[in-house]
Amino acid sequence: EAGVTQSPTHLIKTRGQQATLRCSPISGHTSVYWYQQALGLGLQFLLWYDEGEERNRGNFPPRFSGRQFPNYSSELNVNALELEDSALYLCASSYTDRGSQETQYFGPGTRLLVL
Amino acid sequence: GNSVTQMEGPVTLSEEAFLTINCTYTATGYPSLFWYVQYPGEGLQLLLKATKADDKGSNKGFEATYRKETTSFHLEKGSVQVSDSAVYFCALSEPYAGNNRKLIWGLGTSLAVNP
16 A cells, blocks of 8 residues: 655745645545644644645644645645745645544655755 | 653664653543654654553554553663664644644654664
């Protein structure tokens, strides 16, 4: 069974540009989560998508946005890039169970560098 | 609010030494608890989990027991190998969080095992 895949593996942008990161979940998983792992700050929850809808959002500005497609893959968009957006962006997927937290499985991440 | 506290690293051990990485949590109700591992240059992998009090999660020689009375989920391994060198993350999921569901993470503990 294929795991969570993310593309690209590395992305270099300049301040003010936009970045688009992509994630394909494990087959059968309908939930996709995005996390930011910045140096020294640990993992910060960004967004949760389930069945095409944004279900929850972390404490990030609106220039961080995304969407989930009918095939459950997802895109994270970061507009007006700032230097501090440089980080590893991790995507995770899980089954959806309304009553409990299903285990999240992670992709290898996209390393974004903003110059 | 809910939180996870991990012992600070880095932790440096010799091969075959005993490993303990402390993790304590604050949560209402009965969260699920997880240990994830991040090898150099890679994404996160689920190492083990426990979903209720007194459960013991185990995998690849690692163990952790869900202790409700001490709100802890310490990671242990009896004999570490060089290949265990990685960053270890403790995380919890909020029970019955509905649409507020997300994983809450510790800051990670870096482990280096020397031959």
